[in-house]
Amino acid sequence: xxxxxxxxxxxxxxxxxxxxxxxxxxxxxxxxxxxxxxxxxxxxxxxxxxxxxxxxxxxxxxxxxxxxxxxxxxxxxxxxxxxxxxxxxxxxxxxxxxxxxxxxxxxxxxxxxxxxxxxxxxxxxxxxxxxxxxxxxxxxxxxxxxxxxxxxxxxxxxxxxxxxxxxxxxxxxxxxxxxxxxxxxxxxxxxxxxxxxxxxxxxxxxxxxxxxxxxxxxxxxxxxxxxxxxxxxxxxxxxxxxxxxxxxxxxxxxxxxxxxxxxxxxxxxxxxxxxxxxxxxxxxxxxxxxxxxxxxxxxxxxxxxxxxxxxxxxxxxxxxxxxxxxxxxxxxxxxxxxxxxxxxxxxxxxxxxxxxxxxxxxxxxxxxxxxxxxxxxxxxxxxxxxxxxxxxxxxxxxxxxxxxxxxxxxxxxxxxxxxxxxxxxxxxxxxxxxxxxxxxxxxxxxxxxxxxxxxxxxxxxxxxxxxxxxxxxxxxxxxxxxxxxxxxxxxxxxxxxxxxxxxxxxxxxxxxxxxxxxxxxxxxxxxxxxxxxxxxxxxxxxxxxxxxxxxxxxxxxxx
Numbered sequence: 001x002x003x004x005x006x007x008x009x010x011x012x013x014x015x016x017x018x019x020x021x022x023x024x025x026x027x028x029x030x031x032x033x034x035x036x037x038x039x040x041x042x043x044x045x046x047x048x049x050x051x052x053x054x055x056x057x058x059x060x061x062x063x064x065x066x067x068x069x070x071x072x073x074x075x076x077x078x079x080x081x082x083x084x085x086x087x088x089x090x091x092x093x094x095x096x097x098x099x100x101x102x103x104x105x106x107x108x109x110x111x112x113x114x115x116x117x118x119x120x121x122x123x124x125x126x127x128x129x130x131x132x133x134x135x136x137x138x139x140x141x142x143x144x145x146x147x148x149x150x151x152x153x154x155x156x157x158x159x160x161x162x163x164x165x166x167x168x169x170x171x172x173x174x175x176x177x178x179x180x181x182x183x184x185x186x187x188x189x190x191x192x193x194x195x196x197x198x199x200x201x202x203x204x205x206x207x208x209x210x211x212x213x214x215x216x217x218x219x220x221x222x223x224x225x226x227x228x229x230x231x232x233x234x235x236x237x238x239x240x241x242x243x244x245x246x247x248x249x250x251x252x253x254x255x256x257x258x259x260x261x262x263x264x265x266x267x268x269x270x271x272x273x274x275x276x277x278x279x280x281x282x283x284x285x286x287x288x289x290x291x292x293x294x295x296x297x298x299x300x301x302x303x304x305x306x307x308x309x310x311x312x313x314x315x316x317x318x319x320x321x322x323x324x325x326x327x328x329x330x331x332x333x334x335x336x337x338x339x340x341x342x343x344x345x346x347x348x349x350x351x352x353x354x355x356x357x358x359x360x361x362x363x364x365x366x367x368x369x370x371x372x373x374x375x376x377x378x379x380x381x382x383x384x385x386x387x388x389x390x391x392x393x394x395x396x397x398x399x400x401x402x403x404x405x406x407x408x409x410x411x412x413x414x415x416x417x418x419x420x421x422x423x424x425x426x427x428x429x430x431x432x433x434x435x436x437x438x439x440x441x442x443x444x445x446x447x448x449x450x451x452x453x454x455x456x457x458x459x460x461x462x463x464x465x466x467x468x469x470x471x472x473x474x475x476x477x478x479x480x481x482x483x484x485x486x487x488x489x490x491x492x493x494x495x496x497x498x499x500x501x502x503x504x505x506x507x508x509x510x511x512x513x514x515x516x517x518x519x520x521x522x523x524x525x526x527x528x529x530x531x532x533x534x535x536x537x538x539x540x541x542x543x544x545x546x547x548x549x550x551x552x553x554x555x556x557x558x559x
Contacts, residue, residue, distance in 0.1 A: 031063030261318030267478030302532030302548035
């Protein structure tokens with residue numbers, strides 16, 4: 001392949017490996033990569049990273065990229081995960097040809113029979129516990145199975161009997177005959193096939209034996225013409241077995257397995273096991289809970305596919321497992337939404353304001369821009385009336401030094417409207433809680449008229465009480481506490497989860513235009529962040545908004 005088909009600016013080690021292989025003529029077929037999820041869970045941000053690595057390398061090299069479902073374990077897999085993964089891939093903007101490992105069942109069996117005939121595999125009757133005991137340790141060699149020296153003929157009969165369902169689950173396995181003293185534990189006669197009497201979601205009861213991942217995977221790659229099989233770093237010790245399978249099957253131009261570091265994001269849980277514990281334990285609101293890193297959760301939260309793409313591109317390709325600050329992910333989400341979100345005023349904790357000198361029967365329409373900097377996004381009319389709501393935090397009865405918003409006797413500007421001055425604070429006579437403010441407004445200070453008089457130090461947002469839209473708002477923070485560390489042992493989630501990871505505000509007031517908000521759009525609630533309608537709970541009668549990300553950016557490139 002002509003090296004000019006490669007992006008010369010790309011220097012990650014995997015792309016350079018592919019470039020070198022193609023320039024050396026190691027393959028007489030196009031570059032081909034794949035993403036091989038097992039359909040037993042949902043894709044997450046780490047999956048998006050792996051997808052991007054494989055897809056982008058194939059794209060840069062003028063090659064092809066496959067989506068392949070590694071569905072050779074009927075106990076855990078389900079069609080619902082297949083459909084969810086395909087949907088997530090489409091949402092990410094990637095439309096690869098789709099393959100299923102279960103379609104190669106006969107080819108796996110033929111390959112296993114070839115190994116048996118060549119004396120490279122045998123049927124073993126040890127129990128799973130005994131196999132582990134015989135395997136040895138990292139410092140001690142394993143011991144040969146008492147069934148290791150069965151004849152080829154006996155192994156052929158036994159393996160055929162396994163296929164025909166003559167034996168119960170776990171009573172026999174097919175093992176590779178390699179080296180029980182190998183320093184690589186994966187080469188100590190690994191299991192290639194096991195018996196599973198279970199219904200497969202695609203093949204039904206056609207099979208009762210299923211190949212192990214380490215045996216099926218290299219065969220899948222070869223059958224699909226994959227040139228480079230990129231996987232996460234924990235599979236590095238499995239590479240020797242991957243190569244052994246292909247070598248013993250006498251494959252021409254075998255695919256190469258190479259590894260990259262797994263992506264972890266601080267404060268997020270990406271382990272399938274832990275995600276399942278959180279969902280099934282009721283600690284989160286399903287697989288699409290906006291606090292989770294699953295693609296469907298990010299989508300429900302309001303994150304765009306473009307933001308995820310920018311994030312993983314910025315990361316590059318790790319050699320070792322790495323953890324990235326979640327602030328970096330938030331940064332790219334924020335940068336993406338800043339360009340497309342429509343502005344709106346929303347008061348999350350309302351405090352009523354009555355403009356005592358504004359005529360009771362008067363209203364007016366004020367013109368506000370839909371985007372702070374992009375004039376092409378147009379503008380909108382917002383109703384202004386005598387009674388308004390402001391944020392409770394924008395008023396302080398006894399202001400502390402440095403507080404420049406509304407206080408008794410002080411003035412602020414209402415965004416796009418007038419100066420107002422607090423004249424009186426009304427409180428509940430029983431509880432003493434503040435209930436409303438009586439303020440005056442200055443009609444000479446209307447925005448856009450070029451008022452040149454006195455100045456105020458603060459502008460605050462507001463919503464008319466006459467036609468404000470009542471809404472529920474969900475604010476999200478990191479799911480895990482800052483000091484939490486996920487252990488390999490069982491987790492006590494009650495002590496690990498951040499108790500403030502979700503805040504529900506039940507009585508927010510939004511400007512009138514939000515009555516017709518679009519489920520597909522993102523809105524910038526002034527000063528609060530970026531929000532979208534919750535695809536699960538929002539209705540016309542009761543709008544529910546999720547905060548996608550706050551306005552504050554704590555990540556800087558290169559820090």
